[in-house]
Amino acid sequence: MSTTAVAPTTGVNYLNAQYGIRSWLLTTDHKRIALLYLGSVTFFFLIGGAAAVLMRLHLIEPQGALLEPATYNKMFSMHGIIMVFFFLIPSIPAVMGNFLVPMMVGARDLAFPRLNLLSWYVYIVGGLFTLYAVVAGGVDTGWTFYTPLSTTYANGNVMAAALGVFITGFSSILTGLNFVVTIHKMRAPGLTWFRLPLFLWAIYATSIIMILGTPVLAITLLLVALERTFHVGIFDPALGGDPILFQHLFWFYSHPAVYIMILPSMGVVSELVTCFSRKRIFGYSFVAFSSVAIAVISFLVWGHHMFVSGQSVYAGLVFSALSFAVAIPSAIKVFNWTATLYKGSVSYQAPMLYALGFIGLFTMGGLTGLFLASLATDIHLHDTYFVIAHFHYIMVGGALMGYLGGLHFWWPKMTGRLYPDGWARFSALVIFIGFNLTFFPQYILGYLGMPRRYAVYPEEFQVLNVMSSAGASILAVGYLIPLVYFIWSIRYGPPAGPNPWGAKGLEWETPSPPPTENFEEVPVVEEEAYAYGEKEAHVV
Amino acid sequence: MWFGFPLRPEQASTIAQGIDHLYYFLTAMDLFFTGIIFLTIFYFAIRYRRRKKDETPAQIEGSLPLEVAWTAIPLVLVVVTFVWSSSLFIRNARPPTAATEVFVIGKQWMWQLQHPEGVREIDELHVPLGRPIKLTMTSEDVIHDFFIPAFRVKKDVVPGQYSTLWFQATKPGSYHFFCGQYCGVSHALMRGEVIVMQPQDYERWLSGSKKAGTMADAGARLYEQYACITCHGTGKGPPFVNLYGSQVKLQDGSTVVADDAYLRESILVPSAKIVAGYEPIMPTFKGQLSEEQILQILAYIKSLGAAERKAGQE
Numbered sequence: 001m002s003t004t005a006v007a008p009t010t011g012v013n014y015l016n017a018q019y020g021i022r023s024w025l026l027t028t029d030h031k032r033i034a035l036l037y038l039g040s041v042t043f044f045f046l047i048g049g050a051a052a053v054l055m056r057l058h059l060i061e062p063q064g065a066l067l068e069p070a071t072y073n074k075m076f077s078m079h080g081i082i083m084v085f086f087f088l089i090p091s092i093p094a095v096m097g098n099f100l101v102p103m104m105v106g107a108r109d110l111a112f113p114r115l116n117l118l119s120w121y122v123y124i125v126g127g128l129f130t131l132y133a134v135v136a137g138g139v140d141t142g143w144t145f146y147t148p149l150s151t152t153y154a155n156g157n158v159m160a161a162a163l164g165v166f167i168t169g170f171s172s173i174l175t176g177l178n179f180v181v182t183i184h185k186m187r188a189p190g191l192t193w194f195r196l197p198l199f200l201w202a203i204y205a206t207s208i209i210m211i212l213g214t215p216v217l218a219i220t221l222l223l224v225a226l227e228r229t230f231h232v233g234i235f236d237p238a239l240g241g242d243p244i245l246f247q248h249l250f251w252f253y254s255h256p257a258v259y260i261m262i263l264p265s266m267g268v269v270s271e272l273v274t275c276f277s278r279k280r281i282f283g284y285s286f287v288a289f290s291s292v293a294i295a296v297i298s299f300l301v302w303g304h305h306m307f308v309s310g311q312s313v314y315a316g317l318v319f320s321a322l323s324f325a326v327a328i329p330s331a332i333k334v335f336n337w338t339a340t341l342y343k344g345s346v347s348y349q350a351p352m353l354y355a356l357g358f359i360g361l362f363t364m365g366g367l368t369g370l371f372l373a374s375l376a377t378d379i380h381l382h383d384t385y386f387v388i389a390h391f392h393y394i395m396v397g398g399a400l401m402g403y404l405g406g407l408h409f410w411w412p413k414m415t416g417r418l419y420p421d422g423w424a425r426f427s428a429l430v431i432f433i434g435f436n437l438t439f440f441p442q443y444i445l446g447y448l449g450m451p452r453r454y455a456v457y458p459e460e461f462q463v464l465n466v467m468s469s470a471g472a473s474i475l476a477v478g479y480l481i482p483l484v485y486f487i488w489s490i491r492y493g494p495p496a497g498p499n500p501w502g503a504k505g506l507e508w509e510t511p512s513p514p515p516t517e518n519f520e521e522v523p524v525v526e527e528e529a530y531a532y533g534e535k536e537a538h539v540v
Numbered sequence: 541m542w543f544g545f546p547l548r549p550e551q552a553s554t555i556a557q558g559i560d561h562l563y564y565f566l567t568a569m570d571l572f573f574t575g576i577i578f579l580t581i582f583y584f585a586i587r588y589r590r591r592k593k594d595e596t597p598a599q600i601e602g603s604l605p606l607e608v609a610w611t612a613i614p615l616v617l618v619v620v621t622f623v624w625s626s627s628l629f630i631r632n633a634r635p636p637t638a639a640t641e642v643f644v645i646g647k648q649w650m651w652q653l654q655h656p657e658g659v660r661e662i663d664e665l666h667v668p669l670g671r672p673i674k675l676t677m678t679s680e681d682v683i684h685d686f687f688i689p690a691f692r693v694k695k696d697v698v699p700g701q702y703s704t705l706w707f708q709a710t711k712p713g714s715y716h717f718f719c720g721q722y723c724g725v726s727h728a729l730m731r732g733e734v735i736v737m738q739p740q741d742y743e744r745w746l747s748g749s750k751k752a753g754t755m756a757d758a759g760a761r762l763y764e765q766y767a768c769i770t771c772h773g774t775g776k777g778p779p780f781v782n783l784y785g786s787q788v789k790l791q792d793g794s795t796v797v798a799d800d801a802y803l804r805e806s807i808l809v810p811s812a813k814i815v816a817g818y819e820p821i822m823p824t825f826k827g828q829l830s831e832e833q834i835l836q837i838l839a840y841i842k843s844l845g846a847a848e849r850k851a852g853q854e
Contacts, residue, residue, distance in 0.1 A: 237700025283602035341584035367570040375629035383720040449689025454728035533599035
């Protein structure tokens with residue numbers, strides 16, 4: 001990567017090139033669209049988080065401290081729908097992917113800039129439907145919309161919520177399409193596939209899942225709508241349907257969707273671990289191909305959500321074996337990240353703390369997945385708090401830690417400002433501790449037999465529930481601290497300079513914030529990713 | 541127990557201990573690898589911390605032997621776990637042939653449990669110690685799930701079909717059962733107690749409980765009331781004697797086993813499978829018989845004798 005002198009940050013950049021609300025709402029600049037997404041996913045995260053806070057407060061007492069059971073059910077449904085479809089799935093791809101994919105490949109924008117803006121509008125329309133469902137009285141089917149509860153028995157705004165999810169799916173599909181085309185066709189001269197930063201491999205694998213999986217979700221929700229509105233018998237046995245069919249269709253998307261959430265975080269962590277140990281990644285091709293392997297296998301494991309649904313013993317065995325298989329590429333990644341630290345030059349700025357937190361929590365979340373891939377133990381653990389703990393370790397401990405790590409890493413690039421590193425490190429620590437206090441007790445709670453989605457529960461489960469709620473209050477504080485200093489930094493943060501971390505990668509070779517066209521000249525790539533050994537590495 | 545704090549539910553069934561052993565193994569493996577990763581990260585992060593601002597460490601590409609090692613070791617471990625877990629699962633899946641059958645109907649938001657002797661319970665299930673019990677379950681509305689943590693058993697209860705679950709209690713006492721599958725507003729209240737009794741106490745409880753005649757007797761009354769007898773008792777329809785569990789030849793040349801699912805379907809959708817040698821004249825009883833009544837008719841058919849291979853019946 002060439003090391004041309006970088007223009008000072010005082011020049012015209014994508015933030016000050018144009019002013020006014022129109023310049024934002026009609027922009028086709030991928031960096032501005034990334035910020036539109038950043039604002040929207042943060043908004044949804046706060047709503048989904050508020051629902052979680054209410055739930056944890058409610059569960060302090062066995063009889064329920066706060067809410068009516070019906071309201072509690074709406075809370076966990078809203079929490080799930082918003083966090084999965086409106087925060088986690090768009091988070092890293094739509095915010096960091098949008099900002100970074102063109103910059104990392106050395107392009108001026110994504111392949112289809114207007115399509116990119118359209119995806120944001122589609123996302124917002126889907127979000128408005130879902131918000132309407134919440135405001136108009138809520139929906140209480142859980143985020144899983146299981147039939148025939150959702151099609152025949154549930155009251156509430158099932159249609160509005162399902163429509164919201166349906167619409168938002170198209171935003172995912174369009175974003176994925178844009179990334180795939182950009183990565184294939186718009187790489188700078190010399191940027192071969194095996195010189196790509198691993199973030200791009202992860203985003204590429206994620207995009208494939210989005211394109212192939214999301215249409216199945218759309219079809220499934222359409223069928224739910226048909227049955228609920230026109231009583232066409234598809235899922236409800238009273239109408240001649242099969243309720244288990246819904247689960248097959250739903251999990252065919254929703255299990256790969258877990259990897260839509262975690263793969264981008266894995267990509268972020270590869271960037272952070274290398275930068276903050278000034279080392280090339282250990283085993284580049286193993287890390288890259290493990291992303292692809294995870295994406296492929298993810299389509300073949302949906303049946304592990306249905307081990308107690310009455311599916312045949314043989315189907316159970318096959319799905320169990322395939323689910324165990326996902327452990328291998330995941331383990332390869334963890335070992336390679338760890339080995340990257342070996343003989344490195346390790347520093348502990350905030351993004352690195354998030355990255356190391358990710359590795360630890362993802363390891364715990366991944367290993368507890370084995371309990372659920374295993375048939376004999378899953379029978380007992382299915383639909384208990386063990387499952388809740390497991391997937392929160394993956395989706396919050398993993399995906400969200402990675403998102404925050406990435407946000408701390410690229411924030412100076414996006415805004416041109418530095419945030420206070422001390423506070424950022426402090427919040428990383430608070431989040432790590434709060435997270436474990438919240439979710440570790442839930443593993444034990446699950447093995448003891450407490451079912452999920454219970455508004456009231458037997459008294460013997462109270463101690464662990466109180467522990468979990470106490471942890472959640474720490475966790476909530478941990479999430480609010482970055483909100484404060486990020487906003488503070490936009491106005492008061494010291495200028496970041498083009499490359500505050502001494503990182504490698506094309507995005508660091510242009511000013512912060514970057515000019516609208518990203519690069520003055522199209523960069524020419526002459527070396528592999530993470531060439532931290534080269535003497536000309538920037539150290540600012 | 542850990543400082544007086546429970547880490548697992550009571551082991552109160554024959555399979556509980558086997559499940560717990562696998563769980564301990566997985567926990568140990570989990571702690572081992574988590575420990576390795578955490579300690580290595582801490583060690584590397586301290587040992588190789590940045591000492592000079594502009595230091596450039598030597599670059600390492602990777603190591604094929606290491607990659608092979610940390611692919612192969614997890615692979616061996618998951619294969620071992622898979623084999624262990626799956627064989628346990630297969631062994632636990634099949635109910636013993638001599639199991640006593642109890643019928644379970646789930647509905648929003650209660651459990652109705654019916655003993656073959658006719659005793660009916662709501663949200664409570666009395667069972668004798670040391671005897672295998674098989675639950676045949678269905679739902680009247682949405683999907684429910686019958687979950688007894690102390691027995692380590694769980695199975696979805698799905699409308700429109702029968703699912704089964706079995707256990708053999710090993711310890712007298714009272715244990716929670718829960719609805720495991722979210723089923724609407726009062727899902728969390730859809731729970732009850734399994735009461736495991738000494739066999740003689742159980743017999744006393746059974747004979748002391750009010751009953752409306754056995755399920756088979758109730759089924760026999762329905763057999764007349766709904767005029768099943770006019771065909772099935774006269775040779776116009778297939779007879780019920782020794783029907784349950786037998787191989788039935790169908791008009792299209794195939795054969796099916798006359799199990800619960802087949803009998804249920806034949807009552808509700810008679811045209812689905814026509815028995816060879818009979819006219820397709822039977823009307824549907826969909827909407828006329830409740831889930832409970834269908835189970836009573838099934839009990840009546842079973843009481844008329846069953847063939848040798850009998851889907852787990854006595």
